[in-house]
Amino acid sequence: MKLTSKPLAVAILVILFGGIMATTAMNWWQTESSKVPAVYTEGELAGEYNPADIRGSYTFGEVSELFDIPLADLGAAFQIPAGTDAATFELKSLETLYAGLPQEIGTSSVRLFTALYKGLPYDLSEDTYLLPQAVEILQRQGQLSAEQEEYLMGHIMGMTANAAAQPAIEATSVPAAATQTSSEQVTDRTVKGSTTFQDLLDWGVTQAEINSILGEKMPAAETVIKTFYTDKGLEFSTIKTSLQAAVDKTK
Amino acid sequence: MSGDILKKFTRRRIWIRSLVQIFFFGLIALISVNHTLVTTGKEIPFLSSASLHALCPFGGVVTIYQYASAGTFVQKIHESAFILMLIGFLLAIMFGPVFCGWVCPLGTFQEWIAGLGRKLFGKRRYNHFIPQKIDRWLRYLRYAVLGWVVYMTAVTGTLVFSNIDPYFALFNFWTSEVAIGGVIVLGIIIAASLFIERPWCKYACPYGAVIGISNLFRIFRIRRNESTCNMDHVCDITCPMNIKVSEKHIVRDHQCISCLECTSEAHCPVAGTVDFAAGRN
DSSP states (O other): OBOOHHHHHHHHHHHHHHHHHHHHHTTOOOSSOOOOOOBOOSSTTTTSBOGGGOOTTOBHHHHHHHHTOOHHHHHHHTTOOTTSOGGGOBTTHHHHHTTTSSSOOSHHHHHHHHHHHHTOOOOOSSOOOBOHHHHHHHHHHTOOOHHHHHHHHTOBOOOOHHHHTOTTOOGGGOOGGGOOOHHHHHHSOOOOTTOBHHHHHHTTOOHHHHHHHHTSOOOOTTSBHHHHHHTTTOOHHHHHHHHHHHHHHTO | OOHHHHHHOOOOOOHHHHHHHHHHHHHHHHHHHHHHHHHTTOOOTTSOOOOGGGGOHHHHHHTHHHHHHHSOOOTTOOHHHHHHHHHHHHHHHHHSSHIIIIIOHHHHHHHHHHHHHHHHHHHHHTTOOSOHHHHHHHTTHHHHHHHHHHHHHHHHOSOGGGGTOHHHHHTTTTSTTSOHHHHHHHHHHHHHHTTSSSHHHHHTOHHHHHHHGGGGTOSSEEEEOTTTOOOOOHHHHHOTTOOOGGGOSBOOOTTOOOOOTTSTTTTOSSTTSEEEEOSOO
């Protein structure tokens, strides 16, 4: 059986667009995230949305709607700049907004805030930081357990000279307990917003390991990892876990 | 192959293939523009504004591991890429890598630059700069690229290929989303296309590497009838992938893109000698 160009062209178009139309009809064809987080599958919370599945592509408006949190509280907790519509502000943009801070304020911060605001369980084994304003709102809510309260006191974004330069943050409202010294940051082998590639090398991670995790050659050692990553339009939090694992292996 | 033979034929394109290629190039370009317009509150009506990552079948390939192990997709990849991958496989099983030869806008773009290269260097020299001995081994480089991309995506859980993706760079060069690595690779491809036809497809495309394997078992194949072949080597000269069609009965080369340029419908001057056909003979 021979086939010439015209029937072949028709076959290609029919199979390609037919496949797209068929999968669209079955609701399988999705070109973006569903913006519906996963739900808890066990226990008394079964069926409720799990804040741990909040993605960077969500907007504050969507988080507000999904988790029934007032948009004003979210805007205040994350100090969305005046003139910016918090409802359409994507969570992944937080990393750019707070690029100069010593600790990362990003999607994971929103996950933590949402969970504690709603009194939902959240894994506190990872270091996730919040702005002082967010902590104040959570304390006002009065749903924090002693363990959560203690965790938050150690994970309020430290105010540094860089942080003071951020227009969206009121430096005067930082609780004294939140301020970390630079020496604490150096001895703490945690990959965070201010960590440079040199820090990783100093902690014993080899350049080959870093190249392997990045999927490309490591840039200049003094480059801040977060800046390097966000400049590419990617979320720092996605690579942070892999780098932290490499650091932990050297202990 | 002599200059006389080259003078005997004029390059005839299969117009329907060119039309399909222009259609897909325009469609992807418009969708990409629409993706940018949406962020400004404007939108081209009745047209998708999907991210190009969502419309690339290779996205489906790189997320297979994560989907199998965790049931989720790699960041920026969605169900659509997975579906396109499956459609691409179905097309490849039936007709070979027609996605490369008929649909892929990056392949089309390289062919357009090839037209300029042919004018610069002539039909005989263009696409024959690299010595065959070296070229033969370079053709397997795309499998190394495929292995690296799949492995790194599995390890990091991120779309590492986006850092060097020339397809994304071609349709997003005006946005901040494009990686400098992608722009550099695209620049190299443009320069190389002046000397070599489809350099990215030949030496580096990981998706081409995947569906190129279908050439070993596809249903419709390029077949040469040895009894009527006059051995003028026109099929060899016109093949954009430099396959020696005149030395084969059935083309099983992993680089064939089913463009049909070698067939009697296009350049082969003898009717019924090089055909696209299914069946044993």
